[in-house]
Amino acid sequence: MYDWLNALPKAELHLHLEGSLEPELLFALAERNRIALPWNDVEALRAAYAFNNLQEFLDLYYRGADVLRTEQDFYDLTWAYLLKCKAQNVVHVEPFFDPQTHTERGIPFEVVMRGIKAALVDGEKKLGISHGLILAFLRHLPEEQAFQTLEQAMPFRDAFIGVGLDSSEKGFPPRLFERVFAKARSEGLHAVAHAGEEGPPEYIWEALDLLKIVRIDHGVRASEDERLMQRIIDEQIPLTVCPLSNTKLCVFEHMGQHNILDMLERGVKVTVNSDDPAYFGGYVTENFMALHEGLGMSEAQAKRLAQNSLDARLV
């Protein structure tokens, strides 16, 4: 089954580039940049990847991202992810990057952007993987800083296709970012946002009505609100679901409880994605495989999920 799932052509629409930083590359970059790490080796770091919730993961994630310093580092990070995509027949990617994770610690915006973009362009030329990059704002920081980030990004307007919203969800509702999303949309950018992962269905309503997003990242808690479910079915608003992330961060206790296939059968446009594969135990194919093993996903369902991902592309 793994090989069959691996060979299915698919798109990945919910992937944080910083979350694809594998421990081996993390250690290599730390050495290249002469950065001391709190872990002795790759094994010790992997052992730290036992999270109880989103915040515990984020604390480690920001720590890990600190090894990314130069344009070459961002290139290497992105390129390593694209090689994985090639190996798993992911033919199109719409990854997120979090500029604030880097500008906050003094890395210039253009260093981040140039490194990532150069790798994505090479991925298109050398690996045949098309792309659309999404700039994600960190929701635990004030909207004012999101505005500054958008301003820094505008000289590179052609390098990305949209804006997103990620990081700690609880206590940081989408409505806090209504103005910066309006500004981004006025620049012709697509809008997406993380909503309904740990946060309640109300956050999904806000993301749709106030941020006017065209795709929901996660969104699994929509199933708690029947009126919301009906809307996302009627309007065929895609959900970028990340099964391994959801179980690793205890949104669902185990894969057998995941609601993605129920949603699929009800007509929701759900897709399968890896979120932060270096931290959550696998890339897209491993996520499909987990649905097969934990939920009994059939080949027919896998085909529909893969087709949904191709249909839900923004570019």
Ligand SMILES: [Zn+2]
């Ligand atoms: Zn995410």
